[in-house]
Amino acid sequence: MRGRRMRPRTLWRRCVGSPMISPQRRRPITHRPSPCQHSAEPARRKYWSVRSPTGPSNTLLTESYELDGITPSRIERPNTADDLSAALKSIHSDGQAAVLWGGGTRMHVGNRVARYDAAVDMTGLNRIVDYRPPDLVVVAEAGMTIAALRAELGKNNQRLPFDAQSPGEATIGGSLASNAVGPLRGRYGGVRDFVIGMSIVQADGTMTKSGGSVVKNVAGYDLARLHIGALGTLGAITTVAFKIGPVPEVMRTVVAWFDSAESAAVAGMRITNGAFMPEAVTLVAGQRAAAKASELAAENYGKASDNAVMLLIALAAGPATVERQVNDTNATLGGAMTDGFVVLDDDLQLSAWSLVDEQSPTPAFSIRSTVKPTAAFDLVSALSKSDSFDETHIVAQIGFGTVEAHFWGNISGEVVRSAQDAVINAGGACMIERCPSELKGDLDVFGDLGAPLDVMRRMKQQFDPDGTLSPGRFAGRI
Incomplete structure (x- = not known):
């Protein structure tokens, strides 16, 4: 009796991080x-x-x-x-x-x-x-x-x-x-x-x-x-x-602008605690954020306030998943007190995220603090209202409550202490990352750590006893 002819098996190489799929169906991923x-x-x-x-x-x-x-x-x-x-x-x-x-x-x-x-x-x-x-x-x-x-x-x-x-x-x-x-x-x-x-x-x-x-x-x-x-x-x-x-195969950024950090709080927390986890949820405040918001608003026939703050939401996954996340995010923003929002991809989203690290010229004073995510918006508002500086640039990572604030102008010990007090009042821990060298002699930039x-x-003493x-x-x- 003639044996049954078996179809030879095809071995498919699996891409790292992706399921085993047919070579005909696999879509090439360009690294970005x-x-x-x-x-x-x-x-x-x-x-x-x-x-x-x-x-x-x-x-x-x-x-x-x-x-x-x-x-x-x-x-x-x-x-x-x-x-x-x-x-x-x-x-x-x-x-x-x-x-x-x-x-x-x-x-x-x-x-x-x-x-x-x-x-x-x-x-x-x-x-x-x-x-x-x-x-x-x-x-x-x-x-x-x-x-x-x-x-x-x-x-x-x-x-x-x-x-x-x-x-x-x-x-x-x-x-x-x-x-x-x-x-x-x-x-x-x-x-x-x-x-x-x-x-x-x-x-x-x-x-x-x-x-x-x-x-x-x-x-x-x-x-x-x-x-x-x-x-x-x-x-x-x-x-x-x-x-x-x-x-991730696809990446998108939704940028929304609000008239204040308090207005952005509702949308920011809804997205952070929503049905999916974004790549990042970041709030940016200060003169540079307001200028960028005005630029995006003008390009999309909208308007931003003079003191606008920006909420950047990064989304990354497969095409269908990102499309659903974009729709859900837009729906959340539509029900919040946003002045406008836009979906960016490719180089446009890279340009928006470059605002997060914008520190040119070098700030005179920078602090990094950690607070509860719900308190991050209040801390951003408190630091933004200070009139002791020529310019402020504040970045808050809503997902984990880190707030980085950068200031330009004349820095004194009183100004430093007022910023520290704002963080303490928000229930957070504060570290001074940058300040004039002469002020470092009068304070510990790490703050009071207590028993630890x-x-x-x-x-x-164990690792480096001779200093x-x-x-x-x-x-x-x-």
């Missing part, structure tokens, strides 16, 4: 950054040549090795973890103090450094150590920029859902050490939630590591989190292992 992850051109910098004590002549950045009015007498620029270990061992044995440098985008964060003899430029450690797209894991060196990492992951339609300011200059290590935040945190969590492993060089040159390079890893203590937000005072981050995810400060002091790494820069002038 999230609308919140807009790119920024790195600033042009001048270079000089200086001989490093641990190696041959290196080309180093002249800009911003000065910190809090102190210029270091020694500059190290390691290219490997072994170079970094040797440099820190030498600095430690010489009884000097070192400050770690990445792209320099957040060096203004922290208290005034007590001693500063050597600058350690980490940008030479800028390579991908391990990348396994099917496992959704990447291991990168700390000196790699966020933009460079994003470009490598984008080749496989993958991403790290973290949006740093100035991604062309901001490094992985610097973003972690300063605990940078962005709009995507409301949906995906902070950048520390994606860290599954980390390698560290301690103040005396000892090389350590914690975690691993697999997602399901529960071995040992999660020591990596000690270094996230520590401003490089406990050790130098050398490599970081991240869990990553797929790039004793634990932090003991940690510093080699950024002494005085962390909370309590640790």
Whole structure:
């Protein structure tokens, strides 16, 4: 009896992050950054040549090795973890103090450094150590920029859902050490939630590591989190292992403008607590937001008030899902007290999100606070009404209650205290991210941390008893 003829099976390769589908039905996905992850051109910098004590002549950045009015007498620029270990061992044995440098985008964060003899430029450690797209894991060196990492992951339609300011200059290590935040945190969590492993060089040159390079890893203590937000005072981050995810197929941004933050509160909370979770819900207030709202209103035959605030809602998923989310968002805005709204895609939405990071020229005073999401609107309103500044620019992430406020003008101690009082009255915690150097001598930019400060002091004593790494820069002038 003739056997039944069997049709050969076809093996279909599955795209990471997408279901197994027929090649005929699969639609190619062109990598684009999230609308919140807009790119920024790195600033042009001048270079000089200086001989490093641990190696041959290196080309180093002249800009911003000065910190809090102190210029270091020694500059190290390691290219490997072994170079970094040797440099820190030498600095430690010489009884000097070192400050770690990445792209320099957040060096203004922290208290005034007590001693500063050597600058350690980490940008030479800028390579991908391990990348396994099917496992959704990447291991990168700390000196790699966020933009460079994003470009490598984008080749496989993958991403790290973290949006740093100035991604062309901001490094992985610097973003972690300063605990940078962005709009995507409301949906995906902070950048520390994606860290599954980390390698560290301690103040005396000892090389350590914690975690691993697999997602399901529960071995040992999660020591990596000690270094996230520590401003490089406990050790130098050398490599970081991240869990990553797929790039959404379609992205849209709905921009609405209101006459006040109070008016935006109803729509903002309805969308945040609605039937679906947006990529981001961000409120922007200040003169620049009002100007952008007027521009969008004029393009769409509408009108915006002189003190308008903007609500940006980022949506990302498959085509049908995004279309439904856009319709639901528009319906919510239509029932709120909005003066107008528009749906943007492609470069137009990137332009809208660039307003979130608009800080040119450099602000004279910046604070970051965390409050309940419902209180974020009231805090934005209180900070916007201050007449002590020439200009204000306030960004509130509604999904997790972080409010960043930037001010231009003459800054005094009284002005700083009034901003701190506004945050305290809103029931939040306040950190001064930028202020004149002379004011840092009179205050702790981290505020009063209470009992946890004793634990932090003991940690510093264990990891860096001689105060080699950024002494005085962390909370309590640790």
